Amino acid sequence: MMLHRLAQILCLRRADFAYASSCIQHNSRMEGGMRTPSFSISGFMPNPCRQLARYLVAIMLILALTVRPAMAQQILRDAETEAFLHEISEPLIEAAGLSPANVQVLLINDPSINAFVAGGQIVWIHSGLITSADNVNQVQGVIAHELGHIEGGHIIRFSEGMKTATGITLLSMLLGVAAMAAGGGEAGMGIMAAGQQAAMGKFLAFTRTQESSADLAGARYLSKAGISGKGSLEFFKKLQNQEYRYAIPQDDSYGRTHPLSGERIAVLREVYEPDPAWSTKTPPALEAKFKRIKAKLSGFVADPTQTMRDYPASDQSIPAHYARAYAWHKSAYPQKALDESDALLKAEPHDPYFLELKGQVLLESGRPADAIPPLREAVRLTGSQPLISTLLGHALIATEDEKNFAEAEQVLRAAVGKDRENPFAWYQLGVVYERRGDHARAALASAERYSMQRQHELALRSAQAAMQGIDKDSPDYLRAQDIAMASRAMIEQSGKKKK
């Protein structure tokens, strides 16, 4: 009990002071059994095929469990949220001298207020950070700081610790990506073994210097992008209040590695206030998008009764309809969810994400044919967004109508062309190839999926099966050959490790 309490306090401190390290604390807390992995699968993103998803997630879990006793975190994938996060970080990424095409901002389903970087050009944001932020500017302040860690190469410099930890982290990230897609375009399951966090802790314990330098770098990016630092200060103050609330002493030894919030606020205030961007306001349209994302996310992650309290039926605003739609859908009240999505579409008939929501609810309540028109429209309006395309592909297949299979193949091919790391799309593509009698390409789709899920033996077998039936001069044959080679190498490597 005592230990739990301590872990909790430490965790809060870390969350307060250092986004990067805090994730480690959470995970060690989870390892202590404070939390159980959340495997519930319900509709943030469409999950048309729960059975399959559960099955695949089960496979993922077995894999993760063989690594070591694991906890799991969900990676949340959603077309609208990803587009929003991309939009608000793009100017900051550019200001940091990085390429927006290479930097990803991804969302993890975790109620704690946190964000971190853990290698690669990925900024991870906890859902709790979005749902507790008051405005776009606060989120941008956090992203700017995290980009400071990436641009500063803070992780890479720990080259010693990195070797062990990267391998494990990459594995978990891949598992996460695989499982996420297994969850259907819905809520993805990201799996991070708790054990790896101990290894990561060794190098992710950012020094005080690095935290300060990330703060200042973040301030530079905000300034260069013409974005106010107000939100960043507000957010630090929010964390500080939390700190007072939990009575964490300001002079705790943790301060040896991380500057205290009070200090950071003081330093940053001096930098931010004279900046020309200090009084710049977020464009209202962007702020409105944030309110939608926050509502959608709340509807998805929060307990439905909580959502109904935060967004009562008397609230007829767009965000409130949005939040309730997800809460109803999650509670398996399809008609009420449809009513909310119709209210949204009445206000914005051509909003692709409202159309997507309607299609998702229809598909998941057993009406795939009715789901097709809104989904087709959503795909068209988003220029074939891959997650939405995958949902359309699934709806087309779910009609069991052969006339729809050619279109299903076409949209799914386009989806994996844009976002290869989507095993659920590969699975759907495999199904449609199979239905159309193209067994070799069905095997190739399976090979892609297995290789992404790091099931190398299965990937190898599927790739070999694909090579038997595909014309030797075609790109698909070369792809199958690549997967076979890579899988064989991975199998040999893991064999060596065991010895």
Ligand SMILES: [Zn+2]
């Ligand atoms: Zn940091």
